[in-house]
Amino acid sequence: MNQQRLMQVLLAPQISEKATYVADKHGQVIFRVVPSATKPEVKQAVELLFKVDVESVQIANVKGKTKRYGRFMGARKNWKKAYVRVKAGQEINFVDGGAA
Numbered sequence: 585m586n587q588q589r590l591m592q593v594l595l596a597p598q599i600s601e602k603a604t605y606v607a608d609k610h611g612q613v614i615f616r617v618v619p620s621a622t623k624p625e626v627k628q629a630v631e632l633l634f635k636v637d638v639e640s641v642q643i644a645n646v647k648g649k650t651k652r653y654g655r656f657m658g659a660r661k662n663w664k665k666a667y668v669r670v671k672a673g674q675e676i677n678f679v680d681g682g683a684a
Contacts, residue, residue: 590630593621593629597678612667613676617643619664626666635673642667 596600597603599615606612617626623641630638644667648660 587632590625590629590632592615594633603646606667610669611672612642612669615665615666615668617664619662621664621666623666626668630668630670630676636676637669637671639669639671641669647652 589683595616595618598616600614602612603614606614615630616628621643623643626641627638630636630641644665646665648662650657650659652658668676
């Protein structure tokens with residue numbers, strides 16, 4: 585696939601209490617991805633950026649919450665997240681900006 589497209593697929597790692605629980609229990613890392621991203625694109629992007637072998641990718645669409653802005657109702661944007669499992673013995677290290 586186009587390498588320029590792969591560089592734009594991953595937006596940011598999703599850091600939360602649930603993300604750390606999933607990382608410890610299932611060995612998965614959660615990323616925010618562009619809404620048009622597909623599983624093969626996410627897999628290739630992670631392998632390209634972090635130099636690891638990806639075992640599996642699961643994708644979930646997250647609906648934006650409905651919020652009040654003063655007396656007006658509004659909604660946050662919908663977004664997409666990807667659960668990425670790397671092969672055993674490998675890990676993604678965000679501090680160094682690459683694989684450990």
